[in-house]
Amino acid sequence: MSRAPAATLRAELIGLTGVVERNLYLTKRYFLWEVAFFFWTVANTLTIVFIAKGVEASGGQIDVNRQATILLVGGVIWSFLGIIFEILTETVAWERWEGTIEYTFMAPLSRIVHLGGMGVFAVLYGVIRSALLFGVIAFFFDLEMPSADFVSALVVLGVASISFIGLGMMTAVLPLISPEKGSQLGFIGQGMLLVVSGIYYPVDVLPAAMQWLAKISPATYALDGIRNAILEGDGLSKMGDEILPLAIIGLVSIPAGMLVFRWGERYAKRHGKLKRSG
Amino acid sequence: MFDNEVLVNDVPPLGSAPRSAVIVKDLRKEFRKKRKLGKPARRSIALHDVSFTIARGECVAILGQNGSGKSTLIRLLSTLLLNDGGSATVFGYDVFSETKPVRRLVNRVSVEASFFKKMSAGENLSYAARFYGMTARITRREIPEILAKVGFPADRRNEAMENLSRGMQQKVALARALLTSPVLLLLDEPTTGLDPRSKLEVQDFIREVRKEHDATILLCTHDLAEAEVLSDRIGILDAGRLLVLEPAEDLKRRYNAQTLEEAFFAATGKEFEHEEEADVDE
Incomplete structure (x- = not known):
């Protein structure tokens, strides 16, 4: 590699560490918020996993341990997805609120590196938080997962994260083009994924049109893969049906996310929306 | 102190850079303002075919009332807005199509310090x-060095920004801009709202930066005295039109005025708004 591209790449990588560094500072400074938010997620997930016990208590014939694990995986992936979307959407919304948006967007940092840095932090933070959440709930229900292959589950989550980041980039643009309502609009995308991806039920129960949407949702394949790894102990060699679609969606969603964000940034620059609130 | 190791190979070395730091030609910017449902959006022209150049190392001040287009001009040169006509270059780079090299050359201090308020000065700069x-x-x-240079107390470096006074925050904003060794510094009312002592400290620092680091400065201000003591030339921007841009003495002579305030009145037919009435336009 000649000196100029190498230097540019180096500067970009330093910039990426800056994005991660900033988010680490914010996590540290808002630590009590993080604790309170984690407790809320634990409570939320508990209420969902308790459904398995509830069905048995009301006379249903189910394997409680298996059903609770299925719901737990759904709850954890839903929370993971929520973190990725939230952090990427904050790329614009939080900066606008703090007033730093103009300084960040006029810095010589490629947008792909800027958003990629947010994605890297979101995945790191999301994985740690999801692992904690999984551990706490599994301990609470004394769940048994004798054949679980956690490494394969983590690899599936890693591959799925690329698609989640791509989708997050698309929702990150919403506060850029609509400062007042953009963040809320992001919840629509998130909600759609919740309904169609089989977070708490098999996608077969959905109407045909929704099943088609499930086919293009990366969360569907992530959930299938992770559930198979944890419940059946499937290794990566058996995960082709999940990893291949996830990789394809990831390859499409990142450039598509960048394209959408670039369009949004251009629109914001044209209409004077790239500025702080108030 | 500013010799950081930033590898900026797509930026020309200053020695070979063009003589003019900034060339703005017929620059135009308009905004569409929403109206009630069914009615077409109203167009508002923020900058009206503005043209000027700033030589390398020069300090130019722009005076204007609220809504005159000062902040729009700064935001256009900061690559935060797209133009609707005309052109602007910074050291030969097109501001609207070559944003990356422009961004490496430019930094800015605005009227609002704009930091992550829970984070410390050190963290924000880092x-x-x-x-x-x-x-x-x-x-x-470099962060401790530059903070010391702007007069920021070392023992408050790890304190959350929200606990600092406005003057302190503005010093950190100045440090943030200078840390990256910009060759073009855009100052959008950098001393507005500061107490007289902080104001003088910031002005001294701006002078020093210009003298020691060959920085080119575009200063938008509501402080006539500040414009007069810091700048080589003063421009008057009124309703998006640049009426005049020349040294303060020439400006006064042109309008047969004793003071800049009188010259401003003669040029625009409007009283100059002093700091307490000031606001950011657009």
Whole structure:
């Protein structure tokens, strides 16, 4: 590699560490918020996993341990997805609120590196938080997962994260083009994924049109893969049906996310929306 | 102190850079303002075919009332807005199509200090410097130095920004801009709202930066005295039109005025708004 591209790449990588560094500072400074938010997620997930016990208590014939694990995986992936979307959407919304948006967007940092840095932090933070959440709930229900292959589950989550980041980039643009309502609009995308991806039920129960949407949702394949790894102990060699679609969606969603964000940034620059609130 | 190790190979070395730091030609910007449902959006022209040049190392001040287009001009040159006509270059780079090299050359201090308020001065400067390619090894050395230089007390470096006075925050904003060694510094009312002592300290620092680091400065201000003492030339921007741009003495002579305030009145037919009435336009 000649000196100029190498230097540019180096500067970009330093910039990426800056994005991660900033988010680490914010996590540290808002630590009590993080604790309170984690407790809320634990409570939320508990209420969902308790459904398995509830069905048995009301006379249903189910394997409680298996059903609770299925719901737990759904709850954890839903929370993971929520973190990725939230952090990427904050790329614009939080900066606008703090007033730093103009300084960040006029810095010589490629947008792909800027958003990629947010994605890297979101995945790191999301994985740690999801692992904690999984551990706490599994301990609470004394769940048994004798054949679980956690490494394969983590690899599936890693591959799925690329698609989640791509989708997050698309929702990150919403506060850029609509400062007042953009963040809320992001919840629509998130909600759609919740309904169609089989977070708490098999996608077969959905109407045909929704099943088609499930086919293009990366969360569907992530959930299938992770559930198979944890419940059946499937290794990566058996995960082709999940990893291949996830990789394809990831390859499409990142450039598509960048394209959408670039369009949004251009629109914001044209209409004077790239500025702080108030 | 500003010799950071940022590797900026697509930026020309200053020695070969064009003589003019900034060339603005017929620059035009308009905004569409929403109206009630069914009615077409109203167009508002923020900048009206503005043209000027700033020589390398020069300090130019722009005076204007609220809504005159000062902040729009600064935001256009900061690559935060797209133009609707005309052109602007910074050291030969097109501001609207070659944003990356322009961004490496420019930094800015605005009327609002704009920081992550829970984070400390050190943390805010540290992550911002990374965006300009500065490593942790460099910032560990340079952040304390530059904060000391702007008169920021060392014992408050780790305190959350929200606990600092406005004057202190503005000093950190100045430090943030200078940490990246910009060759073009855009100052949008950098001393507005500061107490007289902080104001003088910031002005001294701006003078020093210009003298020692060959920085070119575009200053938008509501402080006539500040414009007069800091700048080589003064421009009057009125309703998006640049009426005049020349040294303060020539300006006064042109309008047969004793003071800049009188010259401003003669040029625009409007009283100059002093700081307490000031606001950011657009």
